[in-house]
Amino acid sequence: MRHWRREFSRRHIDIGGRYASMSEFLQFFFSGLTVGAVYALVALGFTLIYNASDVVNFAQGEFVMLGGMVTVFASAAGVPLPLAALIAICVAVAVGLLLYWLAIAPARGASAVSIIIITIGASIFLKGGAQVAFDKQFHKLPSFSGDAPIDVLGASILPQSFWVLGGTLAAVLILYVFLEKTLVGKAVLATSANRLAARLVGINTATIMALAFGGSAAIGAIAGILVTPITLTSYDVGTMMALKGFAAAMLGGMGNPLGAVVGGLLLGLLETLGAGYVSSTYKDGFAFVMILVILFAMPQGLLGRRTVDRV
Amino acid sequence: MKIHNLNQLNRRAVGCLLGISVFGLAVCGPAYAAETIKIGSVLSITGPASFLGDPEDRTLKLYVDKINAAGGVAGKKIELVVYDDGGDANKARTFATRLIEDDKVVAMVGGSTTGTTMAMIPAFEEAKVPFISLAGAIEVVDPVRKYVFKTPHTDKMACEKIFENLKQRSFTKVAMISGTDGFGASMRAQCLKVAGDYGIQIVAEETYGPRDTDMTAQLTKIKGTAGVQAVVNPGFGQGPAIVTRNYAQLGMSGTPLYQSHGVASKSFIELAGPAADGVRLPAAALLVGDKLPDSDPQKKVVVEYKQAYEASAKQPVSTFGGHAYDGLFILVDAIKGANSADSGKVRDEIEKTKGFVGTGGIVTMSPTDHLGLDLSAFRMLEIKGGDWTLIQPGS
Numbered sequence: 001m002r003h004w005r006r007e008f009s010r011r012h013i014d015i016g017g018r019y020a021s022m023s024e025f026l027q028f029f030f031s032g033l034t035v036g037a038v039y040a041l042v043a044l045g046f047t048l049i050y051n052a053s054d055v056v057n058f059a060q061g062e063f064v065m066l067g068g069m070v071t072v073f074a075s076a077a078g079v080p081l082p083l084a085a086l087i088a089i090c091v092a093v094a095v096g097l098l099l100y101w102l103a104i105a106p107a108r109g110a111s112a113v114s115i116i117i118i119t120i121g122a123s124i125f126l127k128g129g130a131q132v133a134f135d136k137q138f139h140k141l142p143s144f145s146g147d148a149p150i151d152v153l154g155a156s157i158l159p160q161s162f163w164v165l166g167g168t169l170a171a172v173l174i175l176y177v178f179l180e181k182t183l184v185g186k187a188v189l190a191t192s193a194n195r196l197a198a199r200l201v202g203i204n205t206a207t208i209m210a211l212a213f214g215g216s217a218a219i220g221a222i223a224g225i226l227v228t229p230i231t232l233t234s235y236d237v238g239t240m241m242a243l244k245g246f247a248a249a250m251l252g253g254m255g256n257p258l259g260a261v262v263g264g265l266l267l268g269l270l271e272t273l274g275a276g277y278v279s280s281t282y283k284d285g286f287a288f289v290m291i292l293v294i295l296f297a298m299p300q301g302l303l304g305r306r307t308v309d310r311v
Numbered sequence: 312m313k314i315h316n317l318n319q320l321n322r323r324a325v326g327c328l329l330g331i332s333v334f335g336l337a338v339c340g341p342a343y344a345a346e347t348i349k350i351g352s353v354l355s356i357t358g359p360a361s362f363l364g365d366p367e368d369r370t371l372k373l374y375v376d377k378i379n380a381a382g383g384v385a386g387k388k389i390e391l392v393v394y395d396d397g398g399d400a401n402k403a404r405t406f407a408t409r410l411i412e413d414d415k416v417v418a419m420v421g422g423s424t425t426g427t428t429m430a431m432i433p434a435f436e437e438a439k440v441p442f443i444s445l446a447g448a449i450e451v452v453d454p455v456r457k458y459v460f461k462t463p464h465t466d467k468m469a470c471e472k473i474f475e476n477l478k479q480r481s482f483t484k485v486a487m488i489s490g491t492d493g494f495g496a497s498m499r500a501q502c503l504k505v506a507g508d509y510g511i512q513i514v515a516e517e518t519y520g521p522r523d524t525d526m527t528a529q530l531t532k533i534k535g536t537a538g539v540q541a542v543v544n545p546g547f548g549q550g551p552a553i554v555t556r557n558y559a560q561l562g563m564s565g566t567p568l569y570q571s572h573g574v575a576s577k578s579f580i581e582l583a584g585p586a587a588d589g590v591r592l593p594a595a596a597l598l599v600g601d602k603l604p605d606s607d608p609q610k611k612v613v614v615e616y617k618q619a620y621e622a623s624a625k626q627p628v629s630t631f632g633g634h635a636y637d638g639l640f641i642l643v644d645a646i647k648g649a650n651s652a653d654s655g656k657v658r659d660e661i662e663k664t665k666g667f668v669g670t671g672g673i674v675t676m677s678p679t680d681h682l683g684l685d686l687s688a689f690r691m692l693e694i695k696g697g698d699w700t701l702i703q704p705g706s
Contacts, residue, residue: 024531024532024535027527027531027561028527031527031528032528034525035524035525136361136362137578138548138552138578138582139582140552140582140584147584147585147586149560149561149562156561156562158560227524230524230525230556231524232524232549232552232553232582234549237522272525272527272528273528275517275519275528275529276528276529276532280517280518280528280529280532281491281518283520283528284520
């Protein structure tokens, strides 16, 4: 502790005042936002499926892995990057739909817990499949617009970070417009609010659920594609993503799309600020302790699920 | 009756040969067993440590076949018994017992990870069967155990090699950023222990988790620490590649960055990309075999091994397979030296290994040193233009 304080004060004296600590803060802040944006996308995927079917899909992280890995292998095979990304999204959506039709739909009558366990099994299966279909090495993608960092008030930010942030924003906006402004989106909301009532007014809830799985697979794949140039990818990146994304969704309030985004960004910020200002050894611990504190105070999460919906 | 028996024996022998020539299998095991020397191996061929076990397995099989094709050792063929522990220490222990009790092996070359090795050591010590481990940590041979040897360099040596280079460049204030996985944590501890011997002061210390994807926060703190002359990154896997990329992102490339032997593979350069330029690391000669001067005693061994491995496995050579090569040939030399397949005599000969030129270095063992490598086994490399370059000593 004494050592840490000495380090801290010396840094402030040597680098000189507010500019250095400001640029340091900005560096932590943007790193946290980038990492958090990915958690937000994964959390959004959780939310979409949870809303449509009350299932927490722990295979969500595997869609992130598929997005990254398929893009890497397709572009290695000579496919141009944008097309490779599109292929990856299609593969992930196909896997999401197959997951629903082959594993979730047949277990329709089962309790939510059983279905959650099925998704864990699916996650292990997908990871194993990826290990065989691809390989066990780490892979990278080229950055979309170069590697030269951009200087923002003394903090160096990779152009790819802006892609991640912009991509997340676009995904959230599209999802919002889809859910609030389209008939199919309204049907998804109606299914999430009350499945029986939705069926009574003529909504095909099975189709809606398949749509939710496909949609959340696409969101996951987009996250994987956007972030791979920064974080690298391998067959087993999904597990950690699912855990962090789940934590983010819980933090924001399970079932609330806006909460998922807020929770994801906050989790990313807690991690980097924890690493920067507390201790890098305990950064995960710091983030999770903060989540526990928030959930003790607000058991529904920051933006807990709305109990009344107007559809 | 006797003649009849002899005839039968002959017929059996002919059948045996036919079996071998047609199927390439030891279909006549029992009649043949006395003529072979059994060497055991427990490797992590599948599972999370498969990047270690897989090349080790391929290397052992490749060279046992080569040795047998050339007539075997002391007139006897080698019979290799390999088990895959999948990286699981419990399984490794079970297979170790099976090698000793059922297969009755003369010696064992294996143990891909420190975890599996440590689990198997008691079985081999108790049965008095020599065990040449392929695991990295210094705990395997420190304290020295009578029947346990190892071939890979230790993380302590890597620290010493890095600090030696820092000292030559008159750097004394160093920051460390370490992975919290087994490799990173162990090397970090060794580095802290030996830093004082080289007059190195660790002025900042950060860590990152094995699955972390962003280390800019930690590096920003190091960047903000006054007087840091160099940064050392003990780590393994993708972590160091991300550290290297973040390092360049933050514009810290003016301060020398040292990576460990844990990332000494082409995939590190690929993953880190242009950011890897200027990074230094200690590595085995195998990595730069074709760049070694012809006068280098290791050149012939490493170039031959690289060619043989790549021709047979169709994948780039790794230092891990090299460890298995070294272990196998130290054992073969010991069996030749003992002119016997008696475990006790072979053990004594392994301990007397002197001047053995392997892929990992020149090995000279003693009763107090069951590794037998010194710092010359490591070469200090710098990455330039996406390739390794040898650094002249003293620069």
